[in-house]
Amino acid sequence: MIVIICALLAVGAIGFTLLVRERDIPPAPVENPELKHLETRRQVLYENLKDLQFEYLQGKLSEADYQSVKSGFLNDLAGVMASIEQLLSGKEMAGKEAAAREPVAPQGPASKGPGGSVICSACGAENPGQHRFCGQCGAALSESLAE
Numbered sequence: 001m002i003v004i005i006c007a008l009l010a011v012g013a014i015g016f017t018l019l020v021r022e023r024d025i026p027p028a029p030v031e032n033p034e035l036k037h038l039e040t041r042r043q044v045l046y047e048n049l050k051d052l053q054f055e056y057l058q059g060k061l062s063e064a065d066y067q068s069v070k071s072g073f074l075n076d077l078a079g080v081m082a083s084i085e086q087l088l089s090g091k092e093m094a095g096k097e098a099a100a101r102e103p104v105a106p107q108g109p110a111s112k113g114p115g116g117s118v119i120c121s122a123c124g125a126e127n128p129g130q131h132r133f134c135g136q137c138g139a140a141l142s143e144s145l146a147e
């Protein structure tokens with residue numbers, strides 16, 4: 001009887017450990033080879049930066065050398081991070097696209113009419129937003145926008 005209880009406890013412990021371990025795994029699964037490659041590059045760049053800093057602190061590098069090499073690494077790192085973000089956000093977008101597409105808010109001054117047109121205050125004619133003078137009466141359209 002005790003043997004059975006021990007066995008059950010052991011199985012339970014193993015199962016619990018597996019569950020916890022599974023939860024500890026980071027949420028983003030690295031199945032994309034491109035992403036994996038980028039993650040590796042990021043890791044390498046971090047290592048390089050650490051080494052560089054170490055060498056600099058040991059006096060093996062001049063301040064100028066250190067700064068120039070470091071900025072090069074940081075540049076690469078920024079590029080890698082941007083690529084990773086792009087990949088991840090691209091994935092997210094693909095998932096969200098089916099759910100709901102957020103309408104893009106139209107940009108431009110509030111004084112402009114719908115479709116970026118400007119209503120002439122003199123004659124009421126509708127003019128394209130980029131026009132500075134009314135096509136009907138020649139009145140200045142940019143008057144209300146100026147300054």
Ligand SMILES: [Zn+2]
Pocket residue numbers: 120121122123124125134135136137138139
């Ligand atoms: Zn007009």
